[in-house]
Structure formats: C-alpha cells, structure tokens
Amino acid sequence: xxxxxxxxRNRITKTGxxxxxxxxxxKGHDRMYWYRQDPGLxxxxxxxxxxxxxxxxxxxxxxxxxxxxxxxxxxLSLESAIPNQTALYFCATSDLGRTYGYTxxxxxxxxxx
Amino acid sequence: QQQVKQSPQSLIVQKGGISIINCAYENxxxxxxPWYQQFPGKGPALLIAIRPDxxxxxxxxxTISFNKSAKQFSLxxxxxxxxxxxxxxxxxxxxxxxxxxxxxxxxxxxxxx
Numbered sequence: 001x002x003x004x005x006x007x008x009r010n011r012i013t014k015t016g017x018x019x020x021x022x023x024x025x026x027k028g029h030d031r032m033y034w035y036r037q038d039p040g041l042x043x044x045x046x047x048x049x050x051x052x053x054x055x056x057x058x059x060x061x062x063x064x065x066x067x068x069x070x071x072x073x074x075x076l077s078l079e080s081a082i083p084n085q086t087a088l089y090f091c092a093t094s095d096l097g098r099t100y101g102y103t104x105x106x107x108x109x110x111x112x113x
Numbered sequence: 114q115q116q117v118k119q120s121p122q123s124l125i126v127q128k129g130g131i132s133i134i135n136c137a138y139e140n141x142x143x144x145x146x147p148w149y150q151q152f153p154g155k156g157p158a159l160l161i162a163i164r165p166d167x168x169x170x171x172x173x174x175x176t177i178s179f180n181k182s183a184k185q186f187s188l189x190x191x192x193x194x195x196x197x198x199x200x201x202x203x204x205x206x207x208x209x210x211x212x213x214x215x216x217x218x219x220x221x222x223x224x225x226x
Contacts, residue, residue, distance in 0.1 A: 004156070033213075040122065042202060043157070043216040058213075090156050094212070101147065102214060104156025 006105035021076045021108045023091030032074040037088040081112040119217030132190040134220045136203035143205040148188050151200045193224045
C-alpha cells in the first residue's frame with residue numbers, strides 16, 4: 001500500500017457542487033499539506049496542518065476548506081466548485097526529521113465543468 | 114508573485130548530455146533548498162536537497178550548486194538518460210515558518226535517446 005493515499009484519483013464535477021478529496025497516510029507523520037498543481041505555476045499551498053488540532057491557511061485557501069479527522073487523515077473540500085478549480089491536487093506529509101522531505105500522494109485530477 | 118523563480122520552463126537534452134535547471138529566490142530567511150522529481154501520474158518525490166552552509170552537494174549523477182550571495186541554486190544532471198525525463202521542481206523553506214515548502218513553477222525535462 002502507498003504511504004500517502006488520495007481518493008478519488010480522478011473526478012469530474014459540475015459547477016456549484018460540493019466535493020471532498022480525501023487523504024490518508026501510514027507514515028506516522030504529524031504534518032499534512034494540500035497543494036494544487038497547475039501548468040506553469042508549480043505547486044501552491046492550499047492548507048496545512050501540523051497536528052490534529054492545528055489548521056492553517058496557505059497561499060490560495062479561498063474557496064477551500066479542510067478537516068483533520070485524525071493524525072492519519074486530512075481531507076480537502078470545495079464548498080461550491082468553480083471551473084478555475086480544475087487542477088491536479090496533491091496531499092503531502094512530513095515530519096520534523098533531518099531531511100524535512102515531503103512524501104506526496106499520487107494526486108487527484110479534478111475537473112469542474 | 115512566485116517566491117522561487119525557476120527556469121527554463123522546458124528543456125530538451127540529448128542522451129549523455131548535461132541538464133541544468135536554475136532557481137532564484139529573494140527571501141534570505143530560506144534555509145533549506147530541495148529538488149523534487151515528478152513522473153507523469155505520480156506525485157513529486159524528493160531528489161536531493163541542500164542547506165546554505167555548503168556550496169555544492171552531489172548524489173550520483175545529480176548535483177546541486179548553491180550561490181548564497183546571488184541567491185541562486187541549480188540542479189545539474191550529468192550523463193542525462195531518457196529515464197530522467199520528468200518534471201523537476203525546485204523549492205525552498207524556512208525553519209521559522211515550520212519548514213513549509215514554496216515551489217518553483219517546474220521544468221519539464223525531455224532526454225532524447
């Protein structure tokens with residue numbers, strides 16, 4: 001099983017619909033992140049959580065919300081999806097170890113029509 | 114406004130050649146500079162990283178060169194192989210902000226055989 005699992009892998013939804021992207025991890029890391037990837041823009045941070053009771057906005061949080069249900073689970077919601085939220089979404093985890101490396105999931109490709 | 118500027122956007126290199134990707138940053142508080150490699154359909158994976166107290170780090174065919182005074186760092190891939198074809202992201206973080214990563218826009222590398 002993958003260390004960081006994202007569901008669904010692909011999703012097409014209609015404008016105005018609420019959608020939730022889910023992320024679970026088996027790394028045992030405290031820190032979890034949601035990034036959005038767009039061509040030519042790289043990866044931009046949406047929300048992050050350093051532990052279960054900690055939720056912080058990233059640089060592009062408008063239109064998104066998150067929930068940290070447990071150490072291993074971090075979900076991203078689009079309350080009312082719009083076409084410019086069409087993107088590739090990644091969940092990542094990290095610890096405060098020596099390398100500060102992130103472990104990414106395989107991504108969710110979201111299309112809003 | 115991108116805090117880490119990456120160039121070029123795309124790069125084509127012949128097999129056996131040297132691939133060079135450059136990044137520049139403004140915030141002198143950044144203290145960790147990783148490179149991530151992403152294959153199609155996968156999440157980014159940590160490739161190599163450097164801290165500003167050294168000017169170069171080498172791991173196999175991959176080398177980071179770091180110029181603190183110029184606020185620039187680069188990835189060199191020696192003897193580039195078709196299997197190196199991927200998207201590469203530079204990133205930066207600062208310890209006092211919890212090591213959240215800020216990513217460059219990415220470089221699509223194609224190595225021609």
